[in-house]
Amino acid sequence: MTQSAKPGPSADPVIRMSHVSKWYGHFQVLHDVSLDVRKGERVVVCGPSGSGKSTLIRCINRLEVHQSGQIFVKGLEMTDNVKNIDTIRRHIGMVFQNFNLFPHLTVLENLTLGPMLTRQMKKSAAEDLAMHFLRKVRIPEQSGKYPLQLSGGQQQRVAIARSLCMEPEIMLFDEPTSALDPEMIKEVLDTMIELAESGMTMIVVTHEMGFARTVADNVVFMADGRKVESGPPEEFFGNPREERTRAFLDQILKH
Amino acid sequence: MTDANPGLRGKRPRRSPKDILYSESFRTAVYQIALAAAVALLGFYLYQNVVENLARQNIATGFGFLEQVSQFEIGETLIAYSARDTYGRALAVGLMNTLSVSAAGIVVATVIGFSVGIARVSSNWLLQRLATAYVEIVRNIPVILQVIFWAAVIRNLPAPRQAVELWGLGFLSNRGLTFAMPSAHAAHLWMLAALGAGIALAILASHKAKRHREATGRYIDMLWPCVGLIVGLPLLVWLGFGAPHEISFPERRGFNFAGGATISPEFVALMTGISLYSSGFIAEIVRAGIQATPRGQVEAARSIALRPRFILRYVVLPQALRVIVPPLTSQYVSLIKNSSIAVVIGYPDLVNIGNTVMNQTGQAVEAIAVMMLVYLIVSLATSLLMNLYNRLVAIKER
Numbered sequence: 001m002t003q004s005a006k007p008g009p010s011a012d013p014v015i016r017m018s019h020v021s022k023w024y025g026h027f028q029v030l031h032d033v034s035l036d037v038r039k040g041e042r043v044v045v046c047g048p049s050g051s052g053k054s055t056l057i058r059c060i061n062r063l064e065v066h067q068s069g070q071i072f073v074k075g076l077e078m079t080d081n082v083k084n085i086d087t088i089r090r091h092i093g094m095v096f097q098n099f100n101l102f103p104h105l106t107v108l109e110n111l112t113l114g115p116m117l118t119r120q121m122k123k124s125a126a127e128d129l130a131m132h133f134l135r136k137v138r139i140p141e142q143s144g145k146y147p148l149q150l151s152g153g154q155q156q157r158v159a160i161a162r163s164l165c166m167e168p169e170i171m172l173f174d175e176p177t178s179a180l181d182p183e184m185i186k187e188v189l190d191t192m193i194e195l196a197e198s199g200m201t202m203i204v205v206t207h208e209m210g211f212a213r214t215v216a217d218n219v220v221f222m223a224d225g226r227k228v229e230s231g232p233p234e235e236f237f238g239n240p241r242e243e244r245t246r247a248f249l250d251q252i253l254k255h
Numbered sequence: 256m257t258d259a260n261p262g263l264r265g266k267r268p269r270r271s272p273k274d275i276l277y278s279e280s281f282r283t284a285v286y287q288i289a290l291a292a293a294v295a296l297l298g299f300y301l302y303q304n305v306v307e308n309l310a311r312q313n314i315a316t317g318f319g320f321l322e323q324v325s326q327f328e329i330g331e332t333l334i335a336y337s338a339r340d341t342y343g344r345a346l347a348v349g350l351m352n353t354l355s356v357s358a359a360g361i362v363v364a365t366v367i368g369f370s371v372g373i374a375r376v377s378s379n380w381l382l383q384r385l386a387t388a389y390v391e392i393v394r395n396i397p398v399i400l401q402v403i404f405w406a407a408v409i410r411n412l413p414a415p416r417q418a419v420e421l422w423g424l425g426f427l428s429n430r431g432l433t434f435a436m437p438s439a440h441a442a443h444l445w446m447l448a449a450l451g452a453g454i455a456l457a458i459l460a461s462h463k464a465k466r467h468r469e470a471t472g473r474y475i476d477m478l479w480p481c482v483g484l485i486v487g488l489p490l491l492v493w494l495g496f497g498a499p500h501e502i503s504f505p506e507r508r509g510f511n512f513a514g515g516a517t518i519s520p521e522f523v524a525l526m527t528g529i530s531l532y533s534s535g536f537i538a539e540i541v542r543a544g545i546q547a548t549p550r551g552q553v554e555a556a557r558s559i560a561l562r563p564r565f566i567l568r569y570v571v572l573p574q575a576l577r578v579i580v581p582p583l584t585s586q587y588v589s590l591i592k593n594s595s596i597a598v599v600i601g602y603p604d605l606v607n608i609g610n611t612v613m614n615q616t617g618q619a620v621e622a623i624a625v626m627m628l629v630y631l632i633v634s635l636a637t638s639l640l641m642n643l644y645n646r647l648v649a650i651k652e653r
Contacts, residue, residue: 123469
């Protein structure tokens with residue numbers, strides 16, 4: 001690594017983003033963002049819409065391409081090297097705001113597609129694995145249905161199970177509850193809390209401040225493509241340093 | 256009673272005439288009855304008119320003419336036919352010609368259309384621009400002009416004596432495309448059977464391979480084994496017959512060619528014209544289908560580390576097909592109907608022969624009725640097949 005490492009956490013970070021910048025045309029969406037995530041750490045990224053928080057985590061598995069700075073996942077740098085991209089994506093699961101389940105496949109087929117095609121598992125083994133994770137997210141009885149036959153909350157839990165079937169070491173959540181009806185948010189958050197308790201490394205973009213308070217080890221606040229401040233939740237919520245952060249928290253916690 | 260239990264389902268409250276007059280269902284029914292009556296009246300008027308006019312001109316009605324001897328020759332026939340055969344058989348010859356040019360046109364239009372459509376969304380700048388230019392040219396020029404254009408191109412090819420030689424295998428001339436064909440031999444029928452067997456075995460083997468992958472997780476690329484089966488079996492049969500390698504090469508003889516096989520200039524011109532025209536529309540349909548697949552689908556597939564060809568095969572294409580198939584059906588149907596342009600360049604299709612029949616017998620109404628019915632049946636059959644396929648690729652939502 002050419003980057004001289006900052007005095008950071010003692011353990012080697014599984015994700016290291018240093019001085020990452022990204023532009024859409026002339027518009028800069030990420031300004032020199034650096035973020036380290038250690039194994040087992042739960043990071044919550046929050047901020048107003050358009051602040052670049054989704055873009056930030058989408059850069060980690062290269063759904064978006066960063067133009068300057070470096071991103072390392074388990075010591076492997078994310079470049080345009082196809083092999084690296086493939087290896088890194090196998091380590092990382094991702095859950096999307098709109099679930100993005102494959103509508104033409106049953107729940108079970110959604111879950112076994114990755115294991116069979118990328119991990120070259122037997123169909124029977126892939127199905128066992130899929131049923132294991134469907135039980136984990138508490139909907140094994142829905143395995144034969146098609147995604148659009150399920151409720152939003154159920155779909156999102158299937159999406160979480162689909163990612164888990166790749167047995168990733170890191171999970172990225174891009175506003176996983178924003179498209180859900182209020183009564184379904186809890187079932188998804190409960191699933192995520194269980195996952196956090198099992199020791200999964202997680203980066204979660206969310207507006208659910210309750211979740212951030214109880215689950216996060218580190219809360220990152222972003223605005224206008226910059227990382228404004230970060231810290232453990234008690235510090236972040238109890239005594240925010242920056243004016244922007246205070247304004248944001250005032251607004252979001254009033255409800 | 257209604258006052259006591261307003262929420263309960265009981266006898267309908269009595270409606271005043273005014274309520275009925277303003278009710279939606281009553282008005283809908285009235286409009287439909289009025290429309291049906293108008294259509295029936297118009298139909299009756301037209302029928303009456305035709306019957307009267309035919310009677311005045313002393314033209315017999317009915318389909319008896321189909322049994323009469325046609326007394327005209329047809330240049331291109333797929334079934335045995337001579338001037339001594341009936342009008343009915345002449346129309347059948349036309350139908351066969353329509354079907355053959357349409358079938359060839361559909362295959363060519365589909366292959367070009369899918370290739371150009373995928374090129375339209377390619378990240379290769381040059382390829383994408385070329386595809387766009389192609390689409391804009393072929394779909395913005397009336398199909399009849401394109402057919403006449405290709406007919407003119409072929410007509411202006413040199414005569415057989417100066418024909419363009421195609422690498423010693425055939426000739427391109429104003430007599431059409433003439434090419435070398437293996438001389439008839441008993442082995443050919445067996446080779447055809449072997450080809451069929453090869454295709455069946457290849458499908459069977461692919462299923463086996465899929466089953467094997469599901470059972471063990473190991474992916475076997477079946478492309479080359481399948482090609483081997485499909486090509487190899489006929490090859491083995493051919494060798495078994497002592498490799499009969501006599502090929503009938505076309506030679507220039509007099510003002511024409513001898514030997515080989517020839518596709519007529521009219522067939523080539525018509526097929527080229529209607530298939531290129533349709534390929535432009537099919538390309539746009541394919542592009543729309545691919546682009547209609549939400550970005551999130553590809554992102555989700557990437558996030559589980561699927562390789563690009565698996566993403567196309569298992570995620571994008573199955574979803575794109577459900578958007579592609581219905582408009583593709585319309586294109587196939589319209590290509591079949593466009594083949595009736597044959598009449599302007601003299602290809603003996605159903606309409607062309609139907610016109611001749613009409614002129615000779617004077618039974619315009621019946622002849623046109625027969626043609627319309629045949630096109631309707633062919634088009635409906637095409638739609639039916641495509642709808643069945645569409646049901647296979649449809650997505651279950653509830």
